[in-house]
Amino acid sequence: MNTHAEIIIGHVHLTVANLDRSLSFYCGLIGLQKGGQSGDRTTLLPGAHHSIVLDPPHKEAMRETRLRYGGVYRFSFLYPNRKELARVIRRFITVAYEIDGIFDYGPTQALYLRDPDGIPVELYVECTEIMTHKKSAGLSAFDIKSIDLESLLARLK
Template identity: 45%
Template sequence: MSTHTFTNTGAGPKPASAPAKPIAPGTRIGHVHLKVADLDRSLAFYQGVLGFELTQRFGAQAAFLSAGGYHHHIGLNTWESGGGRPPEPDRTGLYHLAILYPSPAALADALRRLAEAGIELDGASDHGVSLALYLRDPDGNGVELYWDRPMEEWPRTANGELDMYTRPLDFRLLLDTDSGS
């Protein structure tokens, strides 16, 4: 087995064509780990408003949160960022983390939680493939809360290619979804 060293020259990798073998279809992004300025403030948002469960906490330095008993979907830490400021808008970094909800009713519940907590949305869209709410967490990180439509309902062109779009989200229709779903 040979080893290779990747040297980042700052120029980035050369553009490449599609890989000969695509990544395995079952591959998923398992969790996100965020640098935050104030752990308690972030916990109030991710645990208190969105409803994630605390699975482990390391004092005022780190916490791990989950949906449904997984070890963690969201990690929060102040190791390098305690008391820090959000990045400037013209900087590289995280655009947003996306949290996938299992049903439109679960997304409607998230919308109700945000409204009750007085958290403003940056936007809300119907993308054809999904319904999405966009907002900022207490550290200015972009957060997308969304539900994916079943793949067979995704909009397609006459050639069968994906045809995503951005249209205003119908809040009334979303909030009218059966809360038992």
């Protein structure tokens, strides 16, 4: 499997209910690499610097509130190009993972889904070549529409 050394993400800490299930999602589907483990804490790396840290829930906190969204509204992974985004979309489609939406916003194309703990995740790419074409054709750069999935996945052939 291709890992994504070029994925851009800042440091993120997530509280997850089931570490193995989260590792299958973030490593197996998104393509991150397990960077290390310290006690119950596991670090995932898209590249050499920024990371995602997965923590088990603290028992006291679990009594007070249900684990939902891990305290995060949504976080995003920026992919280097449309081919890499297509590669990860194909993995989700192959395993019939539930996708909330795939949209073309003009300047970006994005896939929305939820991780195993229900945390909303956005996988996206900035489309400078599409923006240049739209501007030269006199079209609005910010029309929201569904992505032509066949065209996107054709980049993998």
